[in-house]
Amino acid sequence: MEDLLESFKVTQDSQELLLENAASHIDTDEELSLSQPEDSKVEMIEAAVEERRIVGGPFRGIYWDLPANNIWRLAINGRPLVANYFNFSISNLGWRAGRGWPWYTTPCPRGGRAGRGFAFPGSPPHATCLIVGGNAFTNCHMSGWARGAGRSQVVFGVNDDNYSDNTGGFRLHLNGWS
Numbered sequence: 788m789e790d791l792l793e794s795f796k797v798t799q800d801s802q803e804l805l806l807e808n809a810a811s812h813i814d815t816d817e818e819l820s821l822s823q824p825e826d827s828k829v830e831m832i833e834a835a836v837e838e839r840r841i842v843g844g845p846f847r848g849i850y851w852d853l854p855a856n857n858i859w860r861l862a863i864n865g866r867p868l869v870a871n872y873f874n875f876s877i878s879n880l881g882w883r884a885g886r887g888w889p890w891y892t893t894p895c896p897r898g899g900r901a902g903r904g905f906a907f908p909g910s911p912p913h914a915t916c917l918i919v920g921g922n923a924f925t926n927c928h929m930s931g932w933a934r935g936a937g938r939s940q941v942v943f944g945v946n947d948d949n950y951s952d953n954t955g956g957f958r959l960h961l962n963g964w965s
Contacts (some may be wrong), residue, residue, distance in 0.1 A: 788836065788849075788864050828906060828950075829942055831867065834961075837922070851943075853955040855882035858906050858944035861959075867940040872918035874963035875943075876930035882955030884913050884947055890955070892965040895927030904948040911946065915957075918942040 812862015837848045853859050861868045883890050894915040898933040901908055907916040917924050925946075945961055 788834070796814045804884065821847050829885045829944075831862045833865070834861065834863045834868075840940050847962040851959045852956065853943060853959055855884075855945050855947075855953040856956075858942060858950075859943045861943060869938050871921045871936075871938045872932065872934045872942050872963070872965045873917070873941050874932040874961075876960045876962055877915065877926075878929075878960065880929070880957040882945065882953060882957065884945075885949060885952035888913075894929060897927065901925045901946055901948070905944040905946050906919075906944065906948075912948075916944065916946045932963075942952045 791871055815880055830854065833852055834849050834851050839846050849863070851859065859903075877894055880894060881890060881892050889896075891913060895911055897912050897914070899911055899936050901910055901912040905912060906913075907923055907925070910923070911927075915926045917926060917933060918935075918939060919933040919941055921937050921939040922933070922935040924933045926933075941964075945953070947953060
């Protein structure tokens with residue numbers, strides 16, 4: 788797993804190229820105003836490896852299946868993934884924020900700003916959010932990237948105020964990191 792993780796690590800030069808050519812990105816307009824979830828609300832989740840045949844040969848990738856019932860600290864081989872740059876994509880997105888809420892299939896299903904009590908106050912309610920490099924970001928795309936001010940553990944989840952009644956989740960794919 789460590790060798791596979793290293794194969795996704797990007798250099799400073801390749802990172803700059805990826806950032807310049809990114810078709811979609813994290814909404815960073817107000818990244819510094821977003822609060823971060825309390826550490827006690829965040830649990831570790833272990834990565835898995837996917838292997839499949841694609842045109843040109845076999846493909847190996849790293850992913851996490853993230854249930855919508857928590858905020859997750861991404862781990863590989865029992866250790867948190869630490870990065871200041873994280874490039875990802877989302878698949879199999881489908882979750883409900885409890886009884887009475889619709890089934891969400893987009894990463895940013897509602898507008899507005901969440902208030903106190905939500906894991907990421909200031910971010911849209913029920914949006915996918917992440918922490919990279921010590922900064923909190925709102926993600927409204929099925930793929931994107933985030934670069935923080937420094938290095939920190941990578942945290943990902945949906946923005947909610949009650950996780951106990953959530954169902955469903957999504958798959959988070961690692962596309963690059965540093």
